Amino acid sequence: xxxxxxxxxxxxxxxxxxxxxxxxxxxxxxxxxxxxxxxxxxxxxxxxxxxxxxxxxxxxxxxxxxxxxxxxxxxxxxxxxxxxxxxxxxxxxxxxxxxxxxxxxxxxxxxxxxxxxxxxxxxxxxxxxxxxxxxxxxxxxxxxxxxxxxxx
Amino acid sequence: xxxxxxxxxxxxxxxxxxxxxxxxxxxxxxxxxxxxxxxxxxxxxxxxxxxxxxxxxxxxxxxxxxxxxxxxxxxxxxxxxxxxxxxxxxxxxxxxxxxxxxxxxxxxxxxxxxxxxxxxxxxxxxxxxxxxxxxxxxxxxxxxxxxxxxxxxxxxxxxxxxxxxxxxxxxxxxxxxxxxxxxxxxxxxxxxxxxxxxxxxxxxxxxxxxxxxxxxxxxxxxxxxxxxxxxxxxxxxxxxxxxxxxxxxxxxxxxxxxxxxxxxxxxxxxxxxxxxxxxxxxxxxxxxxxxxxxxxxxxxxxxxxxxxxxxxxxxxxxxxxxxxxxxxxxxxxxxxxxxxxxxxxxxxxxxxxxxxxxxxxxxxxxxxxxxxx
Ligand SMILES: [Fe+2]
Ligand SMILES: [Fe+2]
Numbered sequence: 197x198x199x200x201x202x203x204x205x206x207x208x209x210x211x212x213x214x215x216x217x218x219x220x221x222x223x224x225x226x227x228x229x230x231x232x233x234x235x236x237x238x239x240x241x242x243x244x245x246x247x248x249x250x251x252x253x254x255x256x257x258x259x260x261x262x263x264x265x266x267x268x269x270x271x272x273x274x275x276x277x278x279x280x281x282x283x284x285x286x287x288x289x290x291x292x293x294x295x296x297x298x299x300x301x302x303x304x305x306x307x308x309x310x311x312x313x314x315x316x317x318x319x320x321x322x323x324x325x326x327x328x329x330x331x332x333x334x335x336x337x338x339x340x341x342x343x344x345x346x347x348x
Numbered sequence: 349x350x351x352x353x354x355x356x357x358x359x360x361x362x363x364x365x366x367x368x369x370x371x372x373x374x375x376x377x378x379x380x381x382x383x384x385x386x387x388x389x390x391x392x393x394x395x396x397x398x399x400x401x402x403x404x405x406x407x408x409x410x411x412x413x414x415x416x417x418x419x420x421x422x423x424x425x426x427x428x429x430x431x432x433x434x435x436x437x438x439x440x441x442x443x444x445x446x447x448x449x450x451x452x453x454x455x456x457x458x459x460x461x462x463x464x465x466x467x468x469x470x471x472x473x474x475x476x477x478x479x480x481x482x483x484x485x486x487x488x489x490x491x492x493x494x495x496x497x498x499x500x501x502x503x504x505x506x507x508x509x510x511x512x513x514x515x516x517x518x519x520x521x522x523x524x525x526x527x528x529x530x531x532x533x534x535x536x537x538x539x540x541x542x543x544x545x546x547x548x549x550x551x552x553x554x555x556x557x558x559x560x561x562x563x564x565x566x567x568x569x570x571x572x573x574x575x576x577x578x579x580x581x582x583x584x585x586x587x588x589x590x591x592x593x594x595x596x597x598x599x600x601x602x603x604x605x606x607x608x609x610x611x612x613x614x615x616x617x618x619x620x621x622x623x624x625x626x627x628x629x630x631x632x633x634x635x636x637x638x639x640x641x642x643x644x645x646x647x648x649x650x651x652x653x654x655x656x657x658x659x660x661x662x663x664x665x666x667x668x669x670x671x672x673x674x675x676x677x678x679x680x681x682x683x684x685x686x687x688x689x690x691x692x693x694x695x696x697x698x699x700x701x702x703x704x705x706x707x708x709x710x711x712x713x714x715x716x717x718x719x720x721x
Contacts (some may be wrong), residue, residue, distance in 0.1 A: 221458075222456065223452065223455040223456030223457070224393050224451065224452060224455040224456070225452075226448070226452075248392070249391075249392045249393040250392075250393060251392070288590070290590065292585065294584065294585075294593060294597075296581055296584045296585065296596075296597065296600070297584065297585040300581050300582065300584075300585045300674070300677065301673050301674075301677065302677070311688065312611070312681065312684040312685050312687075312688045313445075313608055313611060313612070313688060315681075315684070316577075316604045316607060316608055316611075316681075316685075317604070317608075319577060319580075319581065319600050319601065319603075319604040320452075320601055320604035320605055320608065321601065322584075322597045322600045322601050322604075323594070323597045323598055323600075323601055324601075326597060
């Protein structure tokens with residue numbers, strides 16, 4: 197199963213736009229997050245996500261060195277895909293498929309940052325990030341089921 | 349008991365005459381030294397502390413000339429009394445991220461009553477309920493020290509460092525909520541409160557009895573809360589239901605703010621006075637000794653292991669391996685924060701070195717064996 201499904205990160209911004217009360221309630225954030233997807237073959241793909249106040253800005257594919265993330269979450273595509281599938285199936289990540297659970301031991305996903313403060317930001321916005329990923333997974337899955345190419 | 353008589357300010361006869369004449373024209377304010385015309389512009393989320401840190405109002409003196417509650421930047425009556433602040437050096441409490449952390453704290457408050465889906469708590473196996481409730485007991489016990497400690501020192505901090513004081517106020521509220529949410533969890537699903545240990549209380553005592561804000565902040569913001577943050581991360585992983593997972597994630601967010609303050613505060617402090625490093629090492633030596641003991645108390649270790657294994661039967665093997673990897677992570681994250689603050693603790697570490705050695709091999713590599721839902 198490929199990850200990200202079409203429109204996955206864009207669906208986060210859409211969720212914030214269409215459910216402003218839900219995300220505004222979680223509060224402002226400030227983060228440059230890189231999602232690094234390792235494929236079975238070939239180089240990994242990096243996606244940039246910026247949380248800026250109440251806004252979520254998906255930057256699509258990025259060059260990590262140019263994007264300068266505060267924190268990078270890295271892992272195999274199949275792990276990301278399973279996480280998205282679980283969230284889509286349950287409406288929110290369950291069991292050991294939450295972002296925190298997947299990263300806690302450093303595997304199957306790893307949280308990497310040059311600065312421990314950047315690493316700690318991944319925890320500082322744990323609920324916000326979890327709800328964004330949950331919303332993206334459910335929306336992207338819904339769009340695919342409707343046969344639309346993208347939710348964006 | 350002795351009482352101190354303070355002089356009552358004499359009434360200004362000239363002003364009383366003007367009052368009688370009905371001259372309420374703010375004339376006395378015209379000579380005020382102020383930045384008339386200052387106009388802070390709100391940024392995207394509203395008017396933040398960062399937005400109003402402009403002109404002289406944004407300048408925080410290293411050593412304020414007065415010890416009063418007069419707002420920093422106001423034109424202060426030279427006869428204001430000394431309010432007796434004892435923390436009058438900016439580096440004692442400041443951190444470069446404190447304005448942002450305050451804004452974030454205020455915007456990210458949540459309610460333990462309304463934001464946790466309490467009605468969704470599932471009936472648990474009694475062993476798991478015992479384990480969750482024991483963990484909740486320990487957390488409900490330790491959280492409040494992080495309210496008590498800043499509260500104890502708050503009134504001693506010079507009012508010119510008001511942004512740092514305001515941040516500490518948010519921490520006091522955060523920790524009250526953490527105490528609340530874990531107490532509520534213990535009482536919400538049939539388990540009730542478990543055991544409180546002497547070892548835990550000894551660490552809390554160390555924080556409360558700290559002889560200086562430096563000492564208490566290093567013990568609490570850096571060491572204690574860093575470990576609690578990692579414990580919240582572990583709690584989220586091993587939580588038996590989505591309800592506890594949400595509790596741990598929301599607490600984790602708050603805790604990471606406190607740790608961010610503690611890390612950057614120590615950095616600010618040491619950058620200005622590197623000679624203090626040895627003092628901080630000594631504070632952390634004492635704290636780590638107690639934390640090391642805490643790592644091997646049944647009140648903390650067993651509930652985490654049982655939850656990680658999904659029950660008592662598998663806890664001895666799977667649970668301990670999982671608990672070990674968590675502890676390794678705890679120590680590494682703590683050492684990284686110390687290094688960021690400018691304090692190399694790796695060579696001084698008193699937490700058990702076994703936690704750093706070869707534990708990952710004992711841990712299931714599929715990431716699926718711990719945590720249930
Ligand atoms: Fe806390
Ligand atoms: Fe805290």
